[in-house]
Amino acid sequence: xxxxxxxxxxxxxxxxxxxxxxxxxxxxxxxxxxxxxxxxxxxxxxxxxxxxxxxxxxxxxxxxxxxxxxxxxxxxxxxxxxxxxxxxxxxxxxxxxxxxxxxxxxxxxxxxxxxxxxxxxxxxxxxxxxxxxxxxxxxxxxxxxxxxxxxxxxxxxxxxxxxxxxxxxxxxxxxxxxxxxxxxxxxxxxxxxxxxxxxxxxxxxxxxxxxxxxxxxxxxxxxxxxxxxxxxxxxxxxxxxxxxxxxxxxxxxxxxxxxxxxxxxxxxxxxxxxxxxxxxxxxxxxxxxxxxxxxxxxxxxxxxxxxxxxxxxxxxxxxxxxxxxxxxxxxxxxxxxxxxxxxxxxxxxxxxxxxxxxxxxxxxxxxxxxxxxxxxxxxxxxxxxxxxxxxxxxxxxxxxxxxxxxxxxxxxxxxxxx
Amino acid sequence: xxxxxxxxxxxxxxxxxxxxxxxxxxxxxxxxxxxxxxxxxxxxxxxxxxxxxxxxxxxxxxxxxxxxxxxxxxxxxxxxxxxxxxxxxxxxxxxxxxxxxxxxxxxxxxxxxxxxxxxxxxxxxxxxxxxxxxxxxxxxxxxxxxxxxx
Numbered sequence: 001x002x003x004x005x006x007x008x009x010x011x012x013x014x015x016x017x018x019x020x021x022x023x024x025x026x027x028x029x030x031x032x033x034x035x036x037x038x039x040x041x042x043x044x045x046x047x048x049x050x051x052x053x054x055x056x057x058x059x060x061x062x063x064x065x066x067x068x069x070x071x072x073x074x075x076x077x078x079x080x081x082x083x084x085x086x087x088x089x090x091x092x093x094x095x096x097x098x099x100x101x102x103x104x105x106x107x108x109x110x111x112x113x114x115x116x117x118x119x120x121x122x123x124x125x126x127x128x129x130x131x132x133x134x135x136x137x138x139x140x141x142x143x144x145x146x147x148x149x150x151x152x153x154x155x156x157x158x159x160x161x162x163x164x165x166x167x168x169x170x171x172x173x174x175x176x177x178x179x180x181x182x183x184x185x186x187x188x189x190x191x192x193x194x195x196x197x198x199x200x201x202x203x204x205x206x207x208x209x210x211x212x213x214x215x216x217x218x219x220x221x222x223x224x225x226x227x228x229x230x231x232x233x234x235x236x237x238x239x240x241x242x243x244x245x246x247x248x249x250x251x252x253x254x255x256x257x258x259x260x261x262x263x264x265x266x267x268x269x270x271x272x273x274x275x276x277x278x279x280x281x282x283x284x285x286x287x288x289x290x291x292x293x294x295x296x297x298x299x300x301x302x303x304x305x306x307x308x309x310x311x312x313x314x315x316x317x318x319x320x321x322x323x324x325x326x327x328x329x330x331x332x333x334x335x336x337x338x339x340x341x342x343x344x345x346x347x348x349x350x351x352x353x354x355x356x357x358x359x360x361x362x363x364x365x366x367x368x369x370x371x372x373x374x375x376x377x378x379x380x381x382x383x384x385x386x387x388x389x390x391x392x393x394x395x396x397x398x399x400x401x402x403x404x405x406x407x408x409x410x411x412x413x414x415x416x417x418x
Numbered sequence: 419x420x421x422x423x424x425x426x427x428x429x430x431x432x433x434x435x436x437x438x439x440x441x442x443x444x445x446x447x448x449x450x451x452x453x454x455x456x457x458x459x460x461x462x463x464x465x466x467x468x469x470x471x472x473x474x475x476x477x478x479x480x481x482x483x484x485x486x487x488x489x490x491x492x493x494x495x496x497x498x499x500x501x502x503x504x505x506x507x508x509x510x511x512x513x514x515x516x517x518x519x520x521x522x523x524x525x526x527x528x529x530x531x532x533x534x535x536x537x538x539x540x541x542x543x544x545x546x547x548x549x550x551x552x553x554x555x556x557x558x559x560x561x562x563x564x565x566x567x568x
């Protein structure tokens with residue numbers, strides 16, 4: 001099955017789903033005797049063979065420490081690691097390489113900002129704004145900062161559809177607001193937030209904005225210049241790359257004004273007991289030997305995405321999402337959680353009278369992998385007065401046939417729980 | 419329907435899930451604990467009345483999957499009238515069974531109604547669902563306020 005994308009700029013590309021599925025070795029296996037239907041992409045995505053091979057070839061051919069050797073292997077590893085920085089810069093259209101900081105993942109990126117930006121700019125009585133739909137990783141670091149500084153965390157409420165109430169957000173910004181930290185796409189509701197508008201409102205009051213793009217970067221084009229965000233974070237493993245590597249984008253002037261996050265090797269220019277001079281960006285924020293193979297293989301993941309085209313991925317996934325959304329919502333006694341007009345990648349639901357964990361176990365019998373639980377968004381669960389939901393989340397290799405398999409399996413849940 | 423699926427969700431389990439027994443807050447109790455399963459978000463409160471080393475009454479309220487709810491329900495029906503030592507022994511046998519380490523038919527017989535949970539051993543991810551109520555009961559008896567299964 002190949003879907004022709006008839007758009008002038010994309011006319012030379014096709015979205016060949018059979019070829020794409022073939023690129024992901026893990027999809028070829030049987031789970032409980034059934035072909036694997038992997039619908040837990042918001043938790044982590046599978047890796048194409050090129051990424052897997054890259055990790056292997058790194059250890060077979062160029063393993064060595066980076067940024068510190070005159071020998072050939074160290075230079076090769078450094079060049080490949082730094083090549084990823086450039087690929088990330090181009091992918092999100094950052095201004096220069098100093099703005100791309102490698103971290104362990106989105107959680108680490110947010111903690112870096114909370115710690116470093118917080119240390120410099122947040123004082124007693126100041127305010128940080130987040131929303132009710134944040135992942136715990138965009139709540140807890142700010143709570144820890146507020147506790148330390150005696151600052152206040154303010155929360156933008158969401159409506160019954162799972163959308164931010166923008167009028168309430170506007171009222172929350174005061175002269176004491178130091179940062180707005182907001183998720184681009186909700187991992188438990190699928191809501192795409194109007195981040196451009198949110199950033200514009202904050203900037204009109206000179207407040208910088210952090211965008212958590214962990215559930216956005218893999219689904220559609222992100223241009224940090226167009227958004228004008230001050231920080232942007234994402235994880236490598238949710239964008240078809242390895243675990244243990246992530247990115248913090250920050251505007252250069254802002255990053256330069258912030259103190260280092262951790263101290264150690266790589267982040268210094270010179271060390272003595274009388275005076276230590278910190279390194280320039282991005283090294284200032286990258287203490288210690290990083291996850292080198294993951295950094296290199298993340299570059300391969302972006303090569304893979306670029307070979308298909310993020311616009312083509314968006315078109316294909318939009319068509320798949322619309323198909324799934326219509327069919328899944330039509331299931332009798334299924335209640336969707338998160339019915340925003342603008343959604344991406346995720347369908348969360350509950351079944352009347354059945355706990356989501358039981359749904360997850362029954363679907364697993366049919367080889368269908370979904371996430372059940374609170375999705376690290378307990379305030380969202382509280383908002384909808386639920387202990388948990390079942391969540392289907394899509395990747396570029398999913399198909400309508402897989403959606404049909406999942407729907408059949410969801411209907412089977414009612415056969416068990418009559 | 420898949421046989422393994424029926425093995426896990428036996429009729430007794432489905433019945434206790436739909437109509438949980440002793441699903442209430444005791445007005446007269448002298449032991450209490452709340453149990454959490456942080457990864458799932460499950461929460462259960464256990465109320466116990468022990469007099470002269472005998473479990474006179476036990477009840478629960480809370481939220482969880484069919485396995486955890488029915489396990490709590492069955493537990494309350496079984497523990498009433500038992501001594502603390504007997505309760506401890508039953509939990510030990512139960513835990514051995516759901517983690518798949520039971521190999522004597524005799525022990526299975528002793529477990530009586532609780533044997534309906536033997537399918538759980540095929541689902542390592544669900545062991546903590548089946549054992550949450552029991553861990554919470556233990557905490558209540560020991561006068562520990564909260565317990566988690568992680």
